[in-house]
Amino acid sequence: MRLLGRLLHFTLSLGLLFIVALPLANLAALGGLVAGAAVVLGVAGVVLVGRASWVRVRTPDDVHxxxxxxxxxxxxxRRDWAWPQYFAAQVLLDARALVERVRLITRAVWVRPYRWARAHRLRWWWPFYVPVLASQAGVTVGVVAGVLGAGLVTAGVSAAAWLVGVPVVLLLRGLDAGWQTVFGARASCRRCHQLAAVPAYRCRGPxxxxxxxxxxxxxRDLRPGRLGVLWRRCGCGVLLPTTVLRAAFSHQLEACCPSCTEAxxxxxxxxxxxxxxxxxxxSAGKTQLIMSALAGLEQSAKRVGVAVALPDEHSRQQHEVYARLMREGASPAKTEAAGPPVAVTLRLARGPRVALVHLFDAAGENLVDREQNARLAYLDHARSLIYVLDPFSVRRVRDEFAHGAPEIFAVANPATYDPEDAYNATVQRLQEFGVPTGRRRLAFVVSKADLLExxxxGPDDPAAVRTxxxxxxxxxxxxxxxxxxxxVRYFLVSGRDAGPDGGFGPANWILTREWSGLG
Incomplete structure (x- = not known):
């Protein structure tokens, strides 16, 4: 009887296999194939919209x-606190999360039906498990095909993004660098005197x-790159423009010195x-020269239609003091030797062309002293310099006229340092700090022309200064x-003259070569 029962069960099982299970298996395999592909698409959608807690996200904290x-x-x-470009970081994490999630789903498709069948002792009805196996195989094939397809699409889109993005990044960076080269644009700090091609920018977001x-x-580096090509998103959520050209005019950003973070x-x-x-x-007449240069630049700018402004409070205060002294014909107070100088700045605008003109005045003691002038970093970054020589400090002039014109020498208050020592102390300092002075220009100014006259x-005119x-x-x-x-250009200057025979002469000579002259 047992043998007859087993034979009957085997016959019935074969009948169910060929009549019911195999036709169902074909349908199950096809359904599993579609379901597997749909699983991949569904998981990919969840990953891309960022709704899955199991997807690792590259955050600004990771970048920073x-x-x-x-x-x-x-x-x-280091990198700034900002969200990275998707194709620079997140795409690999998303791809890894997709593969891991569909792997777990596929494993569950194979393990759970088998455990359920074993728990319910359905081994005697094994033909009905054939469609399940077919659907499991279909799901697996669908998942593999979906993952391969998703991988090819992701790789293709990523490659296209990099192929387009890298040239755009290089082009935008090149535009920044080209603009700065053509127009001599740099970020100049009034506090630490450092000069930078790329300013740091403080985000004004929440x-x-x-x-x-x-x-x-x-x-610190708002140029196009891995954190954004045309725009970047700050860690606070604010969208910021890239490139120095666009960042300079953004209301969301404040330019800062990358060295000391001064605005x-x-x-x-x-x-x-x-x-x-x-x-x-x-006492060579440096401050008097700057006073007359500022007055001359301002007057000439207004005369030729160039907009002129004082962009910071320090410059406005110094301008008021200098303007009053020029009107009164008085001499400025001795320049303080404590600390590095703060520049007096003029903003000149001729149409779209704008220049920030900084005039630096350091105490003569600091300039002559080799140890002191080592702190004057502003000297290193200038393309042009102005050397002021007091003619009354020249030994031959002093020996010949000191006794014959003591009242003029008293008013002149001659510099006590030897002119060559005063020159060499600064220039040797520049050369020791690696500054290529052979690429710089120098305005050589003989001051106090009104007293020499x-x-x-003294010489009759600036052309005779060298002789x-x-x-x-x-x-x-x-x-x-x-x-x-x-x-090198030689000048004979009176610091009390706001015209071409004053500080305006050397200042306008430098301005003509670095920006645009004022006539």
Whole structure:
């Protein structure tokens, strides 16, 4: 009887297999194939919309902590606190999450039906498990095909994004660099005197106070790259423009010095930056020269239709003091020797062309002292410099006229340092710090022309200054100046004259070469 029962069960099972199970298996396999592909599409959709808690997301904290691939220039310290570009980081995490999730789903498709069948002792009705096996195989094939398809699409889109993105990034960075080269634009700090091609930018979005303290709100490298090509999203959620050209005019950003984080003037890094360091011995007439240069630049700018403004409070205060002294014909107070100088800045605008003109005045003691002038970093970044020589400090002039015109010498208050020593102290400092003075230009200014004229002891006009210097024992200084600098122009200047015979002459000569002259 047992044998007959087994034979009957086997016959019935074969009948069920061929009549019911195999036809159902074909349908189940097809359904499983579709279901597997649908599973992949569904999981991919969940991953892409960011609704899955099991997907690891590359956050601004990860980026700021250094987990994003790629080299960061030492000047920028680390990557900024911002969301990375999708194809720079997140795409690999999403792909990994997709594969892991569909793997778990496929495993469940194979394991759970088998466990259920074993728990309910359905091994005697094995033909009915054939459609289940077919559906499991179909799901597996559908999942594999879906994953391969998704991988090919992802790889293709990613490759296209990189192929388009990299040239666009290079083009936008090149536009920034080209603009700055053509217009001589740099970010100039008034506090630490550092010069940067790429300013840091403080995000004005909803940052907590702690971000202000840690600098998380500071974007040190806002150029196009892994954090965004045309735009980037700050960790606070605010969308920020990339490139220095666009960032300079964004209301969401404040330009800062990348070295000391001091706020920079509007347009820093985009407008022409003209630095005019004035150096020379104490009492050579440096401050008087700057006073007349400012007055002359302002008057000439208004005369030729160039808009002129004082962009910061320090410059406005100094301008008021200098303007009053020029009106009264009074001499300025002695420049304080404590600390590095803060530049007086003029903003000049001729149509779309804008320049920030900075005039630096340091105490003569600091300039002559080699240890002190090592702190004057503003000297290193200027393309042009102004050297002021007091003619009354020239030994031959002093020996010949000191006793014959004591009242003029008293008013002149001659510099006590030797002119060559005053020059060499600064220029040797520049060369020791690696500054290529052979690529710089120098305005060589002989000051106090109004007093020289009273004694008939000076040159007749600026063109004769070089000859006058050589005739009065300064031939070595002339040779050194013309050896050290690429271009040298000599000036005879009265610091009390706001016209071409005053500080305006050398200032306008430099301005003509670095921006645009004022006539």
């Amino acid at each position: 902590g250094g987990t994003l691939a790629g080299r960061v220039a030492p000047a920028f310290v 940052h907590p106070p702690g971000d202000r303290l840690t600098g998380a709100d500071l974007h 920079l003037l509007p347009g820093a890094g985009v407008v022409t930056d003209v630095r005019m360091p004035v150096f020379g011995a104490a 009273k004694m008939s002891a 006058w210097l050589r005739e009065n024992g300064l031939n070595n200084l002339v040779l050194a100046v013309e050896r050290d600098f690429r271009e």
